[in-house]
Amino acid sequence: MISTKTRILVANVSNLPERAGYAINIDDQEIALFKxxxxxxxxxxxxxxxxxxxxxxxxxxxxxxxxxxxYDWKISLSDGKVQAPDEGQVKTYQVEVEADNVYIII
Structure with missing residues (x-):
């Protein structure tokens, strides 16, 4: 079976705060963007x-x-892994930037 990915425009780079989170919702998924x-x-x-x-x-x-x-868990933005000594992982999403547009691939 072939998986179909969707590219969704979610934000503008110029509107994203640096070093702060920006929440978006896509269907039933709440996603955090970080610049x-x-x-x-x-x-x-x-x-x-x-x-x-x-x-x-x-x-x-x-x-x-x-x-x-x-809980002050340290979580990698690149792979979603919680850093030791804690354990766990969050889902990550592929991001594409084109001009001032930020897209997520779902």
């Missing part, structure tokens, strides 16, 4: 993998990581 200091944009699931969760757009961004605002 880091080098200008790269990441998209990850907007909830911490901790059982009690945490909204990641409310977390602190440092380099290419976001810290869960509830």
């Amino acid at each position: 880091v200091t080098n200008g790269k944009i990441y998209a990850i699931e907007n909830h911490s993998p901790h059982p009690k969760g945490g909204v990641l757009t409310e977390g602190l961004v440092s380099g290419e990581y976001v810290f869960c605002p509830v």
Whole structure:
């Protein structure tokens, strides 16, 4: 079976705050966009993998990581992995930037 991917316009680069989260909803998925200091944009699931969760757009961004605002788990924006000693992972989304447009591939 061939998987069909959809490219969805979600934001403008110029409107994204640097080192802060920006939440969007696509269907039933809440996604967090992050623009880091080098200008790269990441998209990850907007909830911490901790059982009690945490909204990641409310977390602190440092380099290419976001810290869960509830449990301070350090989560990689590039691969979604929670850093040791904690464990877990959030879903990541492919991002494409074209001119000032930010697209997510779903």
